[in-house]
Amino acid sequence: MKYLTLFLLAGLLTACSPTQDATPDSPEIYFQEAEAYQEKGLYNEAIESWEKVRDSFYSPELTMLAELKLAETYYLDERYPEAASAYRDFINQYPGDPRRASATYWLGMSYFQQMLSVDRDQTSTRNALSAFNELLRLYPGENDEQEIRSLIQQCQNRLAAHELYVGRFYLRSKQYPSAVKRLEDVLQQYPDYAHNDESYYNLVVAYLRMDDRSKAEAIFQDFSDAYPASPYLLKAQKKLEK
Known part of the structure; x- marks a missing residue:
């Protein structure tokens, strides 16, 4: 995944500015820093670097990619409310993006990780169930259907309990x-x-x-x-x- 995103980054930067060298405050440097921090588990530092990439407004595609990587890093850092918010924002802002199916899956997982015991509020459970049902309805065949149905059953069991x-x-x-x-x-x-x-x-x-x-x-x-x-x-x- 790391090499894929770096490859995508290289293509984006080359397409937009083929003759410009990377400077210490360039989005390319921030992107590489974020990848390195994330790989080492330094998620706060990675988030700061992803935000710099996003806020550079270098290109619409690079902004989208940075927003998706921000959501991913929040999830890896177990900051599930922030991850859910970031994935939801991505889905709402870019309805035609081909990565929307993956974002919907991770949105569901972000809510799933926030589910509470049966004696407490079940809003996160309902949100997770809604995301997983949407995944099956809008993107059949793009994820492991058996896994999604298992997650749906777990959500339904929690709500029933x-x-x-x-x-x-x-x-x-x-x-x-x-x-x-x-x-x-x-x-x-x-x-x-x-x-x-x-x-x-x-x-x-x-x-x-x-x-x-x-x-x-x-x-x-x-x-x-x-x-x-x-x-x-x-x-x-x-x-x-x-």
């Missing part, structure tokens, strides 16, 4: 209509979630506590059809028998 967590919280708090809504959302929006047997169980309990026995029995029937071997099924049956 969050909804189940909130549903259980409402159930404990005796806010039964709110619990029902959350638990039904899990089953409808994330039918492949591995722990939906627990969603069914809590939904049966919620309807029983709302004195809606007929609905609880209907949910139990769906539960038994979907998860006949679940340990939660026997627990739900005992609740119904009381």
Whole structure:
């Protein structure tokens, strides 16, 4: 990758100024410094050099390349919010650029790295999911589809686990209509979630506590059809028998 970007740089600089030698404050020198700093893991220094390349306004293409390398360096430095912002800016500013697919992937990964535990806000998870879905929709075949689908599944699992967590919280708090809504959302929006047997169980309990026995029995029937071997099924049956 290093040699590819240096090759691109050489072409850009030669095309724009074939007879001009590099000076200490030229974009070529800053570019080479940034590459060297980045390779050594000196990301703050690399970022400063990429910014100098970008701010030189040497050419539109060189500016685009510097902006993309800035985003890459933020990601390598685990500064994921800055990386996400930089990748999003690149995507919005250059919608026709052929590197947009790669930028969309790394945008998704920047959000993915910011995902929080199920008991906390899931904005980053939703943003990652949106980026990965956009990648499959707009750029089929340009990335490892199996990897992207795995990332999508991980995001969906996190969101489902969050909804189940909130549903259980409402159930404990005796806010039964709110619990029902959350638990039904899990089953409808994330039918492949591995722990939906627990969603069914809590939904049966919620309807029983709302004195809606007929609905609880209907949910139990769906539960038994979907998860006949679940340990939660026997627990739900005992609740119904009381």
